Amino acid sequence: MDKRMNRRECLRALGLSGLAGGLGLSLTETAAAQQRVGESSGFQSSIIAEHKVLDTSTAAKLVDGKVIQPRRELSVLHETDVLVVGGGPAGVTAAIAAKRAGASVTLVERYGHFGGLWTGGLVLLVLGHIVTGKKQVCQGIGEEIMRRLDKIDGAIVDRRPGVNPTADAEAVKYVMLEMIEEAGVDVFLHCWGVDAIVEGNTIRGAVFESKSGRQAILAQAVVDASGDGDVFAAAGADFEHRSHNIGLVSRVGNLDRVDKSKVPEGSKPRRLGSHSPVAGVNWVNLTGPELDGLDVKTLTRMEMNHRKFIWRNMQKTKGTPGYEKVYLMETAPQLGVRITRVLNGLNRVRLSDLRAGKQFSDVVGVGGSTNGQHGPWQIPYGALVPTNVDGVLAAGRCISMDIGMADLVRLIPNCFVTGHAAGVAAAVAIQDRCAPRDVEIAKVQTILKQQEAYLG
Amino acid sequence: MSEQDTKAPGKDRRRIRRTVRSICMFAALAILWFGRDSHAPSLIPGLSPFVAVASLLVTRTLHVTACIGLVIGIVVLLRPRWFCRWVCPMGHCADGVSRAGRRLGRHPVKFFPLGQWILWLTLGGAVLLPWPFLLWLDPLAIFSNALTLLAAPSTPATGLALLPALAVLLLSLVWPYIWCSKLCPLGAFQDVLSHLVKCVRSHMHRDKQKHPVPDDASRVTRRAVLGTVVGAQCALGLWLNHVSGGKPARPLRPPGAVDEAAFLGLCVRCGNCIRACPTGIIKPDLGGHGWTSLMSPVLDFSEGYCREDCVACTGVCPSDALRPLPIQEKPDIHLGLPQVDMNICLLGADRECAECRRWCPYGAIRYVFSESEYCLVPQIDAAKCNGCGACENACPTKPKKAIVVAALARE
Numbered sequence: 001m002d003k004r005m006n007r008r009e010c011l012r013a014l015g016l017s018g019l020a021g022g023l024g025l026s027l028t029e030t031a032a033a034q035q036r037v038g039e040s041s042g043f044q045s046s047i048i049a050e051h052k053v054l055d056t057s058t059a060a061k062l063v064d065g066k067v068i069q070p071r072r073e074l075s076v077l078h079e080t081d082v083l084v085v086g087g088g089p090a091g092v093t094a095a096i097a098a099k100r101a102g103a104s105v106t107l108v109e110r111y112g113h114f115g116g117l118w119t120g121g122l123v124l125l126v127l128g129h130i131v132t133g134k135k136q137v138c139q140g141i142g143e144e145i146m147r148r149l150d151k152i153d154g155a156i157v158d159r160r161p162g163v164n165p166t167a168d169a170e171a172v173k174y175v176m177l178e179m180i181e182e183a184g185v186d187v188f189l190h191c192w193g194v195d196a197i198v199e200g201n202t203i204r205g206a207v208f209e210s211k212s213g214r215q216a217i218l219a220q221a222v223v224d225a226s227g228d229g230d231v232f233a234a235a236g237a238d239f240e241h242r243s244h245n246i247g248l249v250s251r252v253g254n255l256d257r258v259d260k261s262k263v264p265e266g267s268k269p270r271r272l273g274s275h276s277p278v279a280g281v282n283w284v285n286l287t288g289p290e291l292d293g294l295d296v297k298t299l300t301r302m303e304m305n306h307r308k309f310i311w312r313n314m315q316k317t318k319g320t321p322g323y324e325k326v327y328l329m330e331t332a333p334q335l336g337v338r339i340t341r342v343l344n345g346l347n348r349v350r351l352s353d354l355r356a357g358k359q360f361s362d363v364v365g366v367g368g369s370t371n372g373q374h375g376p377w378q379i380p381y382g383a384l385v386p387t388n389v390d391g392v393l394a395a396g397r398c399i400s401m402d403i404g405m406a407d408l409v410r411l412i413p414n415c416f417v418t419g420h421a422a423g424v425a426a427a428v429a430i431q432d433r434c435a436p437r438d439v440e441i442a443k444v445q446t447i448l449k450q451q452e453a454y455l456g
Numbered sequence: 457m458s459e460q461d462t463k464a465p466g467k468d469r470r471r472i473r474r475t476v477r478s479i480c481m482f483a484a485l486a487i488l489w490f491g492r493d494s495h496a497p498s499l500i501p502g503l504s505p506f507v508a509v510a511s512l513l514v515t516r517t518l519h520v521t522a523c524i525g526l527v528i529g530i531v532v533l534l535r536p537r538w539f540c541r542w543v544c545p546m547g548h549c550a551d552g553v554s555r556a557g558r559r560l561g562r563h564p565v566k567f568f569p570l571g572q573w574i575l576w577l578t579l580g581g582a583v584l585l586p587w588p589f590l591l592w593l594d595p596l597a598i599f600s601n602a603l604t605l606l607a608a609p610s611t612p613a614t615g616l617a618l619l620p621a622l623a624v625l626l627l628s629l630v631w632p633y634i635w636c637s638k639l640c641p642l643g644a645f646q647d648v649l650s651h652l653v654k655c656v657r658s659h660m661h662r663d664k665q666k667h668p669v670p671d672d673a674s675r676v677t678r679r680a681v682l683g684t685v686v687g688a689q690c691a692l693g694l695w696l697n698h699v700s701g702g703k704p705a706r707p708l709r710p711p712g713a714v715d716e717a718a719f720l721g722l723c724v725r726c727g728n729c730i731r732a733c734p735t736g737i738i739k740p741d742l743g744g745h746g747w748t749s750l751m752s753p754v755l756d757f758s759e760g761y762c763r764e765d766c767v768a769c770t771g772v773c774p775s776d777a778l779r780p781l782p783i784q785e786k787p788d789i790h791l792g793l794p795q796v797d798m799n800i801c802l803l804g805a806d807r808e809c810a811e812c813r814r815w816c817p818y819g820a821i822r823y824v825f826s827e828s829e830y831c832l833v834p835q836i837d838a839a840k841c842n843g844c845g846a847c848e849n850a851c852p853t854k855p856k857k858a859i860v861v862a863a864l865a866r867e
Contacts, residue, residue, distance in 0.1 A: 127808065245825070245832065247806075270805045271831075285806040287832045289825035309830050351814070371852055373811070407810040 074207060074216045080106035080186065082426045083219035085193040085206055088116020089412045090396030090419030091225030092176050093141045097423030098223070099183040101447050103430050105423075106186040106217060108193060108208060111334070114176035116227065118412050119169040120334035122249035124276050124283045127164050128368045128411030131376045134162030137366040140453035142416025148175045157277045162372055168277040188217075193226055196235035196392075202435070203235045203391035221426040221436060222392045225419055228294065229341035229398035237343060237386035239398075244339035244406065246298070247288035248306035251329040252314065256280030262322035269317045272326075281329060286310070286336065293337035303335055338397070338410055345400030346437065347382025349409060352402075359456065362441045364421035364448060366456050367414045370407075377408070378456055381441055384422050390435040395422035417453070424448050473541055474548075481545035488603050488731070493768065497728040501596040501774035503543070505529030506575065506645045507724055510591050511775040513582040514722050515714065519776050529649070536650035540636060540643055546595035546624065547636050547643075553625045554632035565631045571644030572676070573683050578641065580687020587691035587721035591775065592751070595635075595642050597724035598624060600774075601751070603731065616751055617727055617740060651676050691721070694748060706863040707745040708755040708792045708843070710738050711762060712770035712781040722777035725751040729769035729778060735760030737845065738769060755791065757845030757861065762791060764817045764844065787818060791843030792861040794821075796834045801858035803832040812847035812859050821847060834859065 037047055058072040082098040084091045087109030095107040117123050126146070129138035136143075146165070149156040155171030158164065180187060188208070195207035197216055205218040224231040233239055252272060256279055273284030286306060291298045314328040347360075349367070360380035367377045383400040384393045394400065395418045397410035408414060424447045429436040432443075445455060487496045498521050501507050508525025512518060532538050540547050574590050582588035591597070602621040624635050636643050706716060710729050713719050730738045730753055741754045753769075755762065770781040781789065794812075802809040803823065812834055813821040820840035823832040843861050851857040 125808075245823075270799075273806065285808060286830075287803060287806055287808070287823075287825075290823070313830070370808070370811075373850070373852065404814055407808070407814065 074214055077188070077208070077212075077215040077217050078106055078186065079218045080104050081220045081430045082106070082223060082423070083108065083206060083217055083221070084185075084223045084225055084423070085231050086110070086116065086225035086227060086396070087114040087176075087187075087189075088225060088227060088396060088415065089118055089142070090227075090415040090422070091116070091223070092145075092180060093416045093419035094223045094225055094395050094423035094426070095185045096141050096179055096183045097420045097451060098427040099185050099423075100451060101424050101427035101431075103220075103427040104186070105183075106188065106219070107180060108188045108191045108206070108217065110190070110192045110226075112189050113173045114180065115169065115172045117334055117336065118167070119173045119176075120332065121336050122169055122251060122283055122330075122332035123285070123336070123412070124166045124169060125164055125274060126167060126412050127370045128408065129413035130162055130164070130372045131368050132372055132374060134372060135376070136161070137368045137376045137454055138413035138416055140416070140420045140448065140451050142413055142420065143452070145172075145175055145179065145416070148179065154277050157275070164371070166274065166276055166283075171277070193230050194234075196222070196231050198235050198389075201236070201389050203231070203389060206231050206234075220391075220430045223395050223419075223422045223426050224392055224398065225395040225415075225422070227337070227340075227397050229343055229394060232343060232386055232389060232392050232394060232398075233341050235386075235389045235392060237389040237392065239344055240342045241292075241294070242339050242342055242403070242406070243290050243292050244337075245287045245290050246293055246302045246338070247286035247336035248303065248310065249286060249332040249336055250284050250310045251276065251281055252284055252317075253281050253327055253329040254325045255282055257325040259322040259324075264321060267320060269320055269323065271313060272317065284310075288336065293340040299335060299337070306335075307331060339406045341398055342406075343384075343386055343394045343398055343400040345383050345394065346385045346387055347380040348400040348402055349377065349379055349383050349405045350402045351404030353377065354405070354408075363455050364425065364441075364444060365417035366454055367408055367417060368411075370411065376456065377405075379418060379421065381421065381425065381439075381444065384418060384425065385437045390437065393422040393426055393436050395419040420451070420453055421448060424451065424453075476542055477544070477548040477551075480543050481548050484545045484599065485603070488600055488728070492728075492731045492772070493734075495771040497600070497726075497732065497772040498774045499524065500600050501594060501724050501726045501728070503528055503539075504594050504596045504642050504774075505532065505539075506578075506642045507591060507594050507597070507775050509645075510578060510582045510588040511722060513579065514588060514718050515776050515779075517776075519780070521774055522776065532646045533649045533653055536653075537643065537646050539646060540640075544595055544636075544642070546599040546621070547640070549599075549621075550624055550628040550635045551633070553628040554635075557629040557632040560629075562630060562632055564633050564637075567631070567634060567638045569638055569644060569647075569679075571638055571640050572648065572679055574639070574641040575644045575648065576680055576683020577687035577690060580684035580689075581691030581694075581721060583684070584688035584691055587694055587717055589687075589691055589694055589721045589748075590641065591721060592723070592725040593620070593641050594724055595624075595640050597726040597774070600724075600726035600728060603727060616742060617725075620725075648676065648680070694720075707741060707749055707752075708845075708861060708863050710753050710755060710769045710778055711767060711786065711789050711791060712773075712778040714777055714779060719777050720748050720752065722775045723752045724775050724777075726774060727753075728772040728774065729753045732768040732772045734766060734768060735763055737762060755845065755861075757848040759849075761846040761849045762842075762844040787840075787842055789842050790864055791845070792863045793838055793841060793843055794836050794845075794847050794859045795862045796836075796859050797856075798829070798833060798858075800853050800856055801834065802853060803834065804829070804858075806831060809852065811850040811852055815846045815850035816841075817844060817846055818842060 060067050060069045081103035082105045084095040084107045092114050095105050099105040111120050152171050156165050156167045191208040191210045193206045194209045196203050197205040203222050207216050273282040276283050317323050354377040360378045362381040363378040364381045365379040396415040399418050401409045425444045428439045428444050484500050502521035505525045505528050508522040511522050578588045578590040598620040601617045628635050737760045738753045739756045740751045741749045767781045767783050770778045798804040818840045820837045822835045824835045826833045845861045847859045848857050848861050851859045
């Protein structure tokens, strides 16, 4: 018996040895007790470090009633050419695009999977890839993801011209993972980007909080695909703080077991969402009130209110004759935050330009409509570039745009498009050793076209 | 053809007259069709003193188009049936068909002067209510309306728009010259005016040989009094029918429309506004709002909305049923107010939709979260909204739109 064993361990060991002894298995007991650090114990848990005491000199201190975080040096977890913060549709496309354009790329994601609100938010309907005349404007890597889903049985439905498809979240998570691995992107999951690393007014990387503690990743260029503009905001870039509807998606099952003959006239529940690739399962959107998605109290309240509503609404649905077997499968792990921080960039995407069909010489992508009800809108490169900070590009829902464009910019295919553009531009900036704002647009456009992006 | 005309002017004179009327007809067609983006089409029915007088009685304001009609009125006061003989394009067409009818062996019939009754009934309605309910029988309006054929060749409205003109031509074929001499209210109006002149002349001159009192003076006067009174009664009846409940919903009228009851009468159904509309949202009413509204212009937002930069229709109305509207006043008008049916609205089913809010040119739509329904509900700011229908046009629900502009309740 090791003399440093504490009381509980001692008792457990004694109990075990008594039990084992009784069963005539004293050998096992001895092996467990004598296990050394780094060795397998033969049990499901092993000791990584014994009696570890962290250095508390850097812990936050309560000084005169104020909480003070002392200065400290952060360990550098990794160094890379392009750092992509956020693994949603924009981040994944940006990472793959930058890697294919020749840069070394690191992708950091707050949750344990890729796809962002598409998968973690369970927003399964892919709106925004078509314009008038059923033309599909979202091409490139976004379309590649969709084509991979096509090949998997039950991964995506409604893949017809002029129709908005619906994907399966698990299939999307898998396909994105596969593509990220194939591209050779370095990945850190469960990492929450909390700060920017700046040198003058240039971003040189980002700080992450994870179970490993606060660590830094150094980079030549950063693509902020966090959705909330966490990195560019931390670096001091000019942005607009907006409110938008905060909802929570859920999935309901057994809809194929609804007994339609029992449903009374006119009492068919309306809020059962839309079909998904899984038979009998619908994904149910929830719009929610318009609030500040950066306020943790708001997020907490929304999460709780929405869960209550979804549960109670489901009980009401189950009370409708014929709907008894319908059940709530799951609520989305991620709250449906739509718009929070929006970059004030060198240029912006405007509703008036959409209406006028404006063309930009620095076009890096073309956005679509929700239902093909209007024409394409060009995305100028300037909408991704902050005015006052270098080394960072915005991608996804936080790019520079006017208020009328929010509900188009945040759509999945449009996030693919801006992510693709930001990834390629970041890689070009590194290759040409210039700030992202100074990249040669023609070169970015050429590479985007080589990667099959549609630029109008 | 009045008695004056049957005095048979020389063959040359007739030929000249026909040529002038042909020129007038083609000029009218050209103005109506090629000038449909300008104010010019209002000139065609606007030339009619009948329309001008009715418009004056109803709106009680004197507009430019009415002035033109009144000038023509003064001319015909001095030269009886001058307008019929030298200008009227509808009369020209009817004459041509009448001649064909004669050649086919048809003969003019004796018929009582229905035109004068139409005239008095209409003016009676205009004075009392004001509802000049037969104003649409003006020949210039009939002529103008027939052109709707060109504007929308494939719609069922085309047939209806053509119907009055076809009826005039058919009647002329069967009973030659019946339209101009007995039915046309504008012709009757000119007859009445010349009759008036004759009476005044005979009153002023002692020489009864030279200026006799017209022998049918008492009959014309009786007709006028009786017609006006009956017209007023009819208009009253129509109005009562119009204001009583249980009727089809009040239609949406183009911008600048006068009060609905006045509009129903004042609108001559010329189709000018329908043809002037660049987005094609003004459609002739095919009976969806009761027979009193038949063929009058109604708004239909299925193909477009009433653009914020356009007042084209208000400039082409000959009878001021649509008052001229300066473009600056466009945001302040109220065509109607959108109503949302949350049983259809996608927001009520938790779908992502922001179409009506996005396309509202006046920023009048907000989505407000309802705690009780636990969903967003579109809210319309009635002060900002002018009822242009951009929301209805943009609404993606099918077949019924969740947001529909409804006419405002009567003030």
